[in-house]
Amino acid sequence: MSQLIQAVLNSDEKTDLRQFASEVHNQPERYLLRNDILSVFDTFCEKYEKTPAFQLSSRLQKLIYYTQEILVEDENLYLIIRPKIASEEAYRLDPRELVYEQIQIDELLDLRDRFVGHYHPQEGDILEIDFRPFYDYSPVIRDPKNIGRGVQYLNRYLSSKMFEGPQQWLFSLFSFLKLHSYNGTQLLINQRIQSPEHLSECVKQAISLVGGLPPEQPYPEFRFNFQELGFEPGWGNTAARVLETLEMLDELIDSPDDQVLEAFISRIPMIFKIVLVSIHGYFGQEGVLGRPDTGGQVVYVLDQAKSLEKQLQEDLQFAGLDTLEVQPKLIILSRLIPNSEGTLCNQRLEKVHATDNVWILRVPFRELNPKYTQNWISRFEIWPYLETYAIDAERELLAEFRGLPDLIVGNYTDGNLVAFLLSRRLGVTQCNVAHALEKSKYLFSNLYWQDLEEQYHFSMQFTADLIAMNAANFIVTSTYQEIAGRPDTIGQYESYRSFTMPDLYHVVYGAELFSPKFNVVPPGVNESVYFPFTRHQERTPGDIDRLEELLFTLEDPEHVFGHLDNPGKPPLFSMARLDRIKNLTGLAECFGQHPQLQDHYNLILVAGKLRTSDSVDHEEINEIERLYRIIDQYNLHGKIRWLGVRFPKQDSGEIYRVVADHKGIFVQPALFEAFGLTVLEAMISGLPTFATRFGGPLEIIRDGIDGFYINPTHNEEIATKLLEFAKECATNPDYWQQISEQAIERVYTTYTWKIHTSRLLSLAKIYGFWNYTSREKREDMLRYIETIFYLLYKPMAKKLLAKHMDS
Structure with missing residues (x-):
């Protein structure tokens, strides 16, 4: 924002700006992100003995606060400034002459290409992707605070x-x-x-x-x-x-x-048949959680499907259609895995428990190379199979429904891409749920995509994201920050607005954050599984005893590593997949680095597998090896229990309650968390919860009231917060109970599936009406999206498929 720079230059702080620029030039890094910038500013203030008032309220401090990135090229600094949510400007600053000029997005993308040595102007221009003109046809929200309230605006x-x-x-x-009818019976x-x-x-x-x-x-x-x-009826x-x-x-x-x-x-009774698309991982009801690529999304989709059926049944009853024997049907579309490792993922059709007409329909990938298609395939390798999968799934869905579905809900990038392909072919309203956009999770993943391509194939993933998010009729997010971030943090979708994939394409405008298609609709928790530990009459004594033994004392080398010298200490508990982003190894390292934590707590982790030989996921293997190294390095033997166990759903709920019985705490240390279902599960169980400040937990937890934020990149801060809580509990016996009760209340008043599904169905109907009244205005965008799919995505997918075929 030019006013911020100009304010510094018009004041006596311009010398400070030149000195700060000198400190930036002295850094070994040439590309500084916000944390780096703040760190350099702190160093500058210390070096030049700046007053506390200067550090907190000077003009330079304000400029630094709003600066998200600094790139150093020759003598110039390039400042990427975010003066407010969902707004970004870039400036070239010459600190010697103290002059600056604004640069446009194409110049900024070229600069980033130069930074990684992939700028080739002599070879001609690079492809530019720009969706901005297609949003000229639709209404656009003006006020950033209304982002995510799309349906109200619409x-x-x-x-x-x-x-x-x-x-x-x-x-x-x-x-x-x-238009509306059901099985040939006219309605309305x-x-x-x-x-x-x-x-x-x-x-x-x-x-x-x-x-x-x-x-x-x-x-x-x-x-x-x-x-x-x-x-007519309805x-x-x-x-x-x-x-x-x-x-x-x-x-x-x-x-x-x-x-x-x-x-x-x-x-209006217009939704009777719904498809929920969830492709990757092992999708099942038992024995799948904790397997590679299999976690919160499975829980989310299953709980959502059950709640949707109940809500549809209630809505249709109120509409007077129960007399016509109208019965809603939901299908969870997933992948059939022939070598299913003891799960039911090799079964074509599976009834969802405790439902009347909800089914898991598993469609296999075409058997192009049995080495791949017979087995689990990483979510990073799945891309070559999705187009033909959508074609095969269309046939299966039409047969199961005996007609068209009324709504298709995609989950994650692969499910959203399949949802687009199905929606386009069938003419059905499409809803997207991202769960997580990998671009935000892996630092500089777009800038260094070529170095990461062998492992992650981000070229296809980010292209698929662009396709799906622009094609969707509406998008459901769990939090506001998922769309547009916070004053000091860029949102997941916001990161797609402009970026470069060097040597592949420039995204000049990839996401319209102010589009009314975005709606914040938080999920809930399954209240029959996850409920407060104080509801003793609903708990089973045998389960409590069995899980107590497993958590604290059972000797079982096959499934448990470590024993506890003092099982009576409160447990510091965490449960997640063993991958880099979930950062359980980071939590173990923090625990090891701070003996005072070891004095107050035992560390208990429920995480994946115990042996590298049992895993085929490279990230999980790396994390297993790292966890063992940390245990040995800090001599945590006797202070840690690591359970490599996959729990049935009922057990996963009881585990939280058993930990709460022991006045334990739950720590969710993810480097980034799109939402945080485990945070809700722990809170509703009554566990005081400490969760990452990067992502969705910022909107779930009210810091210091019903939980606590932690910075997973600063172990000292984590340890300080955990120790402060332990000391407060020691001096105030009611403190643990106070936080516990407030956590429970927070979930029950804000995060239930009843609230979620009634809102989702309302959205689907309103966007269905909007889609009907404006459908001719979307065709040009959809044609543009198809061009990107067939000329960009599909050749890349074919190239990866050829690699699979050769291996």
């Missing part, structure tokens, strides 16, 4: 359009209402209502009819009189419910209002 936009052009929008609404309105104007008249007649009936009179008792006026199950829905429509026709629009569209 409702206001639609109602204003209805008010400005009532005839056109009434026709659209009339046409939309005529029939051919007796012949025009939008006629609809308005008939609605008033129907209101008069139903208004004279007893409120609780069941719909079947006045169905035929209702039909004579042109109305308005409600009682006279009162039907009247309420008709009055909404009447008000919408006469005086459009955004809240009435949302309430009315949300009542």
Whole structure:
């Protein structure tokens, strides 16, 4: 932001700016990120003996605070400044002459290419990807604080359009209402209502009819009189419910209002069949958690599917469709793995427990190379199989549903890409859930993609992300920061707005953060599995005893490493996959570096496998080896228990409660966490929870009230926070209980699946209506996306497939 730089140059702090620039030039790194910049500023202030007031409120401090990156090239500094959320500007600063100029995005991307030695202007221009023009057709949110509230904005936009052009929008609404049917049975309105104007008249007649009936009179008792006026089932199950829905429509026709629009569209019975797409890893109900690429996403999708079915059943009952024996059906589309390692992932169809009509449908990858397609395939290697998978899955889905689904929800990059391919072919509303965007998790992953390609294949992943996020009708995120970050942190989706893949392409504009397609809808937890440790009547004594022994004393070299010299110490507990991002080895290292922690706690980890020979995941193997090294280096024998156990879901809930029985704490030390289901699980169980400040836990936890933030990159800070908590518990016996109770309350009031699924279905209906009224305006973007898919993604996928075939 030029005002920030100019303010420094117009003051007596310009000398300070030159001195700070000198400190930057003295750094060994030529590319500094925010933490590096703040560290250099602290060094500068110390060296030049700056006052505390200068460090906290000077003009230079303000400029430094908003600077996200500094690149050093020759004598110049390039400052990437983020003056506010979802806004970024870049400047070239000559600290010798104290002059600056703003540079455009194409110059910045060229600069980053030069930084890694991949700038070749003599060979011609590089491909530029720019989605900005395609968003000119759609409404755009103006205020950053409303990012993630897309549906509210869209409702206001639609109602204003209805008010400005009532005839056109009434026709659209009339046409939309005529669309709906179930298995050949017409819903809502029939051919007796012949025009939008006629609809308005008939609605008033129907209101008069139903208004004279007893409120609780069941719909079947006045169905035929209702039909004579042109109305079919779907308005409600009682006279009162039907009247309420008709009055909404009447008000919408006469005086459009955004809240009435949302309430009315949300009542339309238009969703009966849903596909939830989750491709990678082992997708199953038992014995899969903790396997490679298999964790929170599986829990999320299964719980979401169960809750969606309940919500659909409730909605259809209120709509009066239970008398027609309308039954919703949900299919979780995943991958069939022939060599399923003792799981059920080799079964084509599996009923989801405790549901009426929810199924896991597993479709295999085409058997191009049995060495790969017969076995689990890493999420980083999955890309060559997704297009043909979508083609095969389409056939299977149409057979299972006996028709089209009404909504397709993708999960993670691979599932979102398949959701796009299916949605495009079937013409069905598409919803995306990212769970995690790898670009944010792996530092400089786009800039050094060529060095990482052999291991991670980010070229395909980031291209697939661009395709899916722009193609989706709407996107569900768990937190606001997932979209647009925080004042001092760039959001996951924000990182896709502009970036370079040197020698491959430049993304000039890859994501429209202000699009109303973004909606924050946090998930919940399965309350039948995860509930407070104080609900003793719902717990099974035998399970408690068995898990107590496993956690603290059982000698089982096959599944447990380590014994505890003093099992009575409170457990410092964590449970996650053993991969670099989850950072359990970092937590073990912190524990080892601080003997005071060892005096207060035992470290108990539930994490993956114990032996490298049992794993085929390179990251897991590296983390296993590192954990053993840390245990030996800091002599943690007698102070740590490492369980290489995959727990059934019921056991995973009870484990949190057993740890809470022992007045333990839960630590989630991930280097980055998109949301943090384990954080919710621990909190609802009553465990005081310490979680990473990088990602979703920042919005789950209120620091110091119902949990605590930690910086997983600073072991000293982690140890200090954990020790402060232990000391407070020692001096105040009620403190542990206070945090525990507030954690439980936080989850129950904010993070339940009931809240999530009712919101998701409302979104699906409203975006379905928006998609219907504006579908012709999306075709140009979809054609552009197809061009990227066929000319960029597909050749890269073919190249990886050829490599698989040769190995």
